[in-house]
Amino acid sequence: MGALHQGHLSLMEQSAKENDTSAISIFVNPLQFGPNEDLSKYPRQESEDLEMASSVGVQVAFCPSVEEMLGRNATSVTVTGVSDLFEGEKRPGHFTGVATIVAQLFGIVQPNVAYFGLKDLQQCAVIRQMVDDLCIPVGLKFCETVREPSGLAMSSRNKYFSAGEFERASNLNRVIVACANEIAKDFKNKKSALNRALNELSNLEFEVQYLELVNSLTMQPVTEQELGQILSQRLSQVGGTSNPYRIIVAAQFCGVRLIDNVSLPIQSQN
């Protein structure tokens, strides 16, 4: 959606390193904004974006108009299951908007590989499910969130903050990292750790919409029993080679909606 920051650029750098040609799309997709969301004020800075992308080795930019993408569009792609909770619950229609446009962009650009940032964890799960289900011939790479020195996840919406708010917004990441550490130490702490984090965020003026430990492949909450079973097995046998368990959070802070997620720091036993 443009308004590029170091998070986007890290995806482009990785693509430039791994492929002969790298392309980006810049499209502020109306379908994925709800009626009370920030579509009209979403930051737009196309010429600056194009310069930044070019500087990290991107050769192609596709910047369609809304008319070009949605002019007579009557088709929608809906992914159930992974999209049911969290962002899907808070933002009705959001993931159908995302999936429809991403499918269309895949059809237009026909990339061999597409890169997405894990900051939008549930979006990654929705796109993975869609690509699997419709057998869309594209490889997917999901890349770790890039953060400010304070730990705040980079986001185009961080522009909305004053300098002071920007610093205080980093508490969101600090609290969920502590929460993840506490749960990883002893999974029996899960409920109390999540509650403590919720209270702390509330005291710090975050209006939390959800805070949960999830399996990022299914985007379902992990139960204590399930987690106990997981930790007692070799993690490498679960969910492929990497750890799929993450703490996810969404919160309003000073009028801006923030999301973040961090990995549960559990290690494979081999």
Add this chain to the structure above:
Amino acid sequence: MGALHQGHLSLMEQSAKENDTSAISIFVNPLQFGPNEDLSKYPRQESEDLEMASSVGVQVAFCPSVEEMLGRNATSVTVTGVSDLFEGEKRPGHFTGVATIVAQLFGIVQPNVAYFGLKDLQQCAVIRQMVDDLCIPVGLKFCETVREPSGLAMSSRNKYFSAGEFERASNLNRVIVACANEIAKDFKNKKSALNRALNELSNLEFEVQYLELVNSLTMQPVTEQELGQILSQRLSQVGGTSNPYRIIVAAQFCGVRLIDNVSLPIQSQN
């Protein structure tokens, strides 16, 4: 969906003539059958089908299991507008089932060109719209219905008829051809011609579900006013190079559901 007949074979012959490699899929798609439809008794004859396909130059057949196509499928593709009336109205969920599986087959097979029969006129419109909207990189060819000498459109479901029923079923085509001729002669006849056809089919023991003159690109009924405008213009300026106006019909006859459609025999004025 297999149970191949000359209609299917004509599509394969055209593909074999126009391409180096031709592939078919055979998949009786549960998603496109309603709860009271004939999924369980739909004719299946895979080895016979494979021989027939091979005999007309098809090199590849993809015959997946239901588990393989739908095992953990959570994604659906919905096309609005062209799917709202007629089959879409009579068979809720049918076109979402068709679009989802066709999108998946396009992803798996990745054909340069795909061939569909115009007997399923609304299905052609749904697939055209989906391919346009999602920018799926496939060319589409829609081919005329192949008929029995009696005029009856070939269909896998014709197997359900006794010999006598099979002959009488051809009245469906005879009546809509006459209706199309009557309207083409003078578009002011539209309403009365459709009513006459409806009565005649009813007397011939067809339980008509719909009978309409439509624009096959939009699958919306054509009004008399619209038709008057069309006939007063050069047809070649309307809807591309070919005449999109067709009479469509669906009817139950002797326990079998039949659909058919014929072109309105109007000529370009140049």
